[in-house]
Amino acid sequence: MNTQTTISKPGLKQWLTSDTPRSRLQAKCGRAWLGWIKFTENKLAMIGLSIVIGLILVTIFAPLLAPYDPLAADLANRIQPPGADHWFGTDQLGRDILSRLIYGAQYTLLIVGLVAITAAPLGLLVGTAAGFFGGWVDATLMRITDIFLAFPKLILALAFVSALGPGLENAILAIAITAWPPYARIARAETITVRKSDFIEAARLQGTSNMGLIIGHIMPMCMSSLVVRVTLDMAGMILIAAGLGFLGLGAQPPMPEWGAMVSDGRQFLLEQWWVATVPGIAIFVVSLGFNLLGDGLRDVLDPRGGD
Amino acid sequence: MSAVTRKNRDGRKRARLISGKAGSLLRIVFSLAITFFGLLLVTFLIGRVLPIDPVLAAVGDRAPQDVYDRVREEMGLNLPLWQQFFIYISNVVQGDFGQSVLTANPVIEDIKRVFPATLELATLATFIGVVLGIPAGVFAAINKGKWPDHVVRVIGLAGYSMPIFWLGLMGLLVFYMKLDWVAGPGRLDAFYIDFIEPTTGLMLIDTLIEGDMDLFWNAVSHIILPASILAYFSLAYIARMTRSFMLEQLSQEYILTARVKGISEHRIIWRHALGNVMVPLVTVIALSYANLLEGSVLTEIIFAWPGLGLYITNSLLNADMNAVLGGTVVVGAVFIGVNMLSDVLYRLLDPRARR
Amino acid sequence: ETPKNALVMAFAIDDIITLDPAQIFEFSGAEYAGNTYDRLIGFDNDDVSKIHGVIAESWDVSEDGKTFTFKIRDGIKFASGNDLTAEDAAFSLQRVILLDQSPAFILGQFGFTPENVKDKIRAVDDSTLVMEVDKPYAPSFVLYCLTAGVGAVVDKEEVLAHEVDGDLGHEWLKTNYAGSGPFKLNKWTAGESLSLTANDDYWDGAPEMKRVIIRNVKEAAAQQLLLQKGDIDIARNLEADQLAAVKDDTNIKLLSKGKGALWYLGLSQKNEYLSNPKVREALKYLVDYKGISETILAGRSQIHQGFLPEGFLGAYNENPYSLDIEKAKSLLAEAGLADGFSITMDTRNTTSIMAMAQSIQATWAQAGINLEIIPGDGKQTLTKYRARQHDIYIGRWGPDYQDPHTNASTFAWNPDNSDDATAKPLAWRNAWDAGDLTAQTDAATLERDDAKRAAMYVDLQKKVLADGPFVIMFQETEIASMRGNVNNFVLGPSFDNNYYRFVTKD
Amino acid sequence: MSNDPLLNVKNLKVTFNTPKGEVNAVRGVSFSLGRERLGIVGESGSGKSQTGRAILGLTAANGRITADELKFHDVDLANLTPKQWRKVRGARISMIMQDPKYSLNPVMTIGDQIIEAYREHHKVNAREARHRAIDMLEAVKIRDPERVFNSYPHEVSGGMGQRVMIAMMLIPEPELIIADEPTSALDVTVQLQVMAILDDLVRDRGMALIFISHDLHLVSSFCDRVLVMYQGHVVEELAASALHEAKHPYTKGLLNCLPKMDGDQSDLPILEREASWAEG
Amino acid sequence: MIEISKLNAWFDDHHVLKDVDISVPANGSFGLVGESGSGKSTVLRTITGLVDDWEGNILVNNKELGTTRDKAFYRLVQMVFQDPFGSLHPRHTIDRILTEPVNIHGLGNSDSRVVEALKQVGLDNSFRFRYPHQLSGGQRQRVAIARALILEPKVLLLDEPTSALDVSIQAEVLNLLSRLRRDLGLTYIMVSHDLAVVAHMCDDIAIMNHGRIVERATAGQLAEGSLEHPYSQQLYKAAGGYDRAVVDSFVDWD
């Protein structure tokens, strides 16, 4: 029915929405297109996407957008309240908070991006392997997961940062190391529910190898719950990074990392609230964005949902 | 041509025999032992790779070299690694976690002191989180896509994304300083500190044992703010999970059956659906409780709350490895204990899991 | 509101690791010992050159300067009820040497060893204590060392009653009390609180505060709230911005006192750039002393560039360096580094140090020096510093006792600059071969004429200032913020001399 | 069989709003029902279940019901408040679901679930209710009712579960039972046994029954009257005994395409659908 | 083509198959009927190697099967599952589902093979890039059959291939299966609980109860209803529709 209305407009759109794609490429594009259409119907997800795209754009165009040098200290002008010169005020060294916020976007992006591409796949791999093979593989992997899970998280992160030396990259690595066990558990639970299902056995009967089953058949089933969980955790990751910053082991000064900005500003919170609050709100907005995006993505990733 | 014969059938039988009741207990004990051993090993290794000199905590920066060398030897740091580990493990097995350099106390004593503080806070926080989070999640689920859903979600998320030190200080500023609703940092007003002999270490209970209601209310007014702030985090998570479990349950067939019976919507949601939601939810709650029991360093710093998180962190930053190891073992034990508890509850709540 | 007869304080006391005066070497620990144990002698907080007797009524120094005889005051009782005698004093000093804990060297440097200490320090009778040092040191040197925490007198009988395996009661005293001071220990809960009760029989007058409760509050903002709310009487760790906030509060007053601690940059001579004298000089022109002192440290420091803090014998109080970027640039150009260079600085992650470091970072950038700050927790940066693995270390150095030798022996003294040296003063940590200064420092300890001795130290300071690997920036000022009704809280030049005993409340 | 109609349905339509547009699940179904056993057959997706659910007001939230008339006795089912619905559901009209595995609450005992159905509509004390429930379990030929009463759904077999379901739905003594494929999840022989129980109870208590199934053969051997549905329309209505006289090509096609026991391996006749059927 | 003798299988302690003997000639079609849980599926799953704990002899194409199955085996024997909703991966398109076996076995030409396979089961190209949930039950089952056929096997194991389907669609699928057997010379073992379906499709039939084959019959015998075992007779009667009197004569076989 929907397609009928679009047929009148020939060209790319028709090619994309064709009921009988002639090639895999066309089908893929068409599917992406439909996914996109479905995604755009989800207003909240679109808001989330705009926030995330906004973050990316700010990262790219930081030098153009920032009114001041984010590192230029000016002790005479420290802790100015928000005003015409400094929209969000200045910090304890007289640096423009807006500019620091803009330059800091890249670190936020880096933190969530890196953790997402390290912890999630690691957890996914461990969890699916454990769930799939069962037996001693499961026992071993789950014991290791338990050890990491039962370990005080901040201690683990602290220890890693201390061992590797402070700095944002190491903080990120440390966060990833503490973040993967829950993902492994989710993936394992999901794997156990599907591993005996007919479609997995059917695939096995096609001669698919174990690796093939895990990667091609089991992992996609874990994706949606994982995506949701990861996006839900993103705020937490920024905050753990901030917590490490609070303990002095996160971003290196004068890096305008948002979490570090909040933790630096806490000293002035009672009198000069904006120093900590402005970056705090930025973290909130971005994690809101990732969350909404994650919920939207789940709907698209799961082709069963919605129709 | 040889037929497939059932291999090692007796072997399997025997394996199955061990998997009886005693066997499963044995397996649990074994896997616990492995987990603890792993925890100890990892902690121990952390202690070794940490670029912090453990002797410094004991002698300070300005000690002369000979004192430094003597203390280093006393601490056993000149022995080979495996030997240090072995000594440590054999002490732990005998229940001796050694002495903390920082507090001059046996680690066990320290933990007896700091863990109840964390336990009290975490338990209250989880309680608040559960009492508010579940209804919020249910409320969001039955109003899916409408504004109550969004409100719950955004408020929850805000709880999730504001750094705890921000929330903590703001909470103090507003509720302690401006409104005077709650008491300030610490577990009791400072001049009450000596009035109470720790029996359980849980201030709320000790004050009751003492029978002093003033002290009790003082303790309540001290704990309520940090507990609420910690609760905000678990609340956000619990509400969210409740919402999604609830949505899943509400689309199940048995809900339809209940409707057919003419049961009130109220009962359908709170008895039928929630009864099923609780099954996966106990695991979620247990996990968030276990996480709180690790102690939240940042909350503890801001509220001058002498808890486990601060203790372990501080010990780690001073490379006071006995304390860190002891703390880790406790956290690990708590974690495993809470998990087992959640398993028990799970079985209790889900008849399918019994047997 | 706090009770009239109790003093409630918020103070970061989690550095206390022991309560045994023979071991205490931390700031808050020193403050505890200062209020609970008496020493043989003490000095006037406002003029440290005035040394007076405490437990010792009077003392004599022999002609050859090697024998000190103390006359012990009568009628002093320990908290246990035991009488304090010369034997207790002798035991206390011997114990320091025998236990050989961190601060033991303060006495040990006078030639006492575990083998000879029982002969060299002895009670002749109940009221006479004799101490023999190995060289004719400047008497002020010896006496100042006795005013330090190691000079605290412990109750021999009580301590030995708790002796285990010949530890002279050390294990017990770590968490217990055996003194005669104006306050006695009620309870110490590590990382949580320290509570003291008044010694109503104190020989020099009972304190008015019957209880002193110190709660460990690490977060400065929390201290501020507690103070403004009146839940505590004194907040000890407010930082610049909190101080600015409470200044306007009419219920709160501030008390400040110059302390002995110095803020400095240690420049490792193992670094090719920093070993160049021109670079060292340039860096001394590249600190915004005034800006940092007025904003970041606002009120909690004064600019001070000599290695002896103001108030010490022989302190050199001129501050020749100030921020001068052009001058620094030309010096760098002379050093062949007109384009600058890159270097790292290990920095403790406390708010003030971090802010200082960032200010320095910004200033250096103007001269083309790219400074990378490596933040770390205290012990971590310190470990690296002590292992000589840093380029630059931004640190704080507090004197161990009130004699100039304490700082001279670390800033200007380095007998062996090799990696496996046994003595590791700050000069060694920065791999600086102090050359002649080592001998001059040693000589100064033997100069018995105070005026001449002072001149020697001024000379040493000038030399270190000109050529040393230290950019000494500030001398710390301690500020206690207290409720308006609290009077007579005493801050001294060191933490040993912060006294609670005179406090009264309106 | 009395002839005053219990239920009158005229031009019932059920429309779903989906992201892909409207789905007309039921497009104008009319029938009236006395105290009889009415079968509704049709292929999957023909709107059988939705018809049954519409009568009980259980259409999913995205669905809309319209009808010229939807009356149960004189109760207008099209306009009931939630409160009024509760008086009708269970007490007067009830429904037996297809799969006992999913239709019983897994965390409540069977007894509780039955009692709950009873006590919602009868003010009796717990002991009395328990008594009634055990009687009812006996009535559905459960051999050990006490044990089953205290069991959880996963502890009983499929056939047993379906009997429990029947007991639960009949205990408040409704006048009309809608059974939506009540046996298709069961084994052939068990299937017949369960149907026999249902048959007895409905007969004894004088209830009306709507039996939904896709198995024409089974329905005709069990019911009095059969409605044949195709794409939301009733294409034919016939007396069960007159099945072999069916006129509509759809009905005939359905009958023909069943394999026979005669061992004939030749191709089965295939239902050739015609667009005109869907017009009603 | 398939010779099974003395097949026993266990799930833990549960003895699920007891001395099952089956023999199917090439291009033959063998039917297995029985109540739920009698072990029908287990026979098929043991052949395809999805059951670990078994003993006995299984010969396929005159080759004795051991405990593991190699790739070549899967080119020879394929299986169609009962539930068309569960046997297709919900996140894979039909194209991917069909392409995968082609790639695994390196047959090449996946594009044309997929189109060909779809055509064989009567699906046009418009289905190729859909997801399983976008197909009806019958269409899904056709896809499942196409997947089995794409490796050009000689033996097809059919586990209740139509029990989840409408009668009208069942007819289509059954016709399709008959046609494929004729055209491609396939050998079938077909499991069902519906006697009529088996009677229609198979030459030889075995009736299972509690892991044992209780009776064997030819299609002809079945048509006449000349079955001996009381359980078989009960099954036969049940196939005749609802009859109150007949139901009363049933006994439970628990």
Ligand SMILES: Nc1ncnc2c1ncn2[C@@H]1O[C@H](COP(=O)(O)OP(=O)(O)OP(=O)(O)O)[C@@H](O)[C@H]1O
């Ligand atoms: N919530 C819903 N949203 C959209 N469409 C729906 C919804 N529920 C049912 N439908 C559609 O309504 C139509 C009729 O469904 P119904 O369940 O009545 O079929 P049925 O005859 O019972 O089929 P079956 O034999 O498979 O149970 C189907 O096409 C179905 O897809």
Ligand SMILES: Nc1ncnc2c1ncn2[C@@H]1O[C@H](COP(=O)(O)OP(=O)(O)OP(=O)(O)O)[C@@H](O)[C@H]1O
């Ligand atoms: N994975 C398994 N683990 C344990 N028991 C199993 C497993 N699969 C099957 N069984 C048991 O083996 C027996 C035979 O099962 P099987 O699936 O072969 O029966 P079936 O005849 O195919 O039944 P249906 O008609 O219900 O498909 C049953 O009692 C069943 O409970």
Ligand SMILES: [Mg+2]
């Ligand atoms: Mg239906």
Ligand SMILES: [Mg+2]
């Ligand atoms: Mg089966």
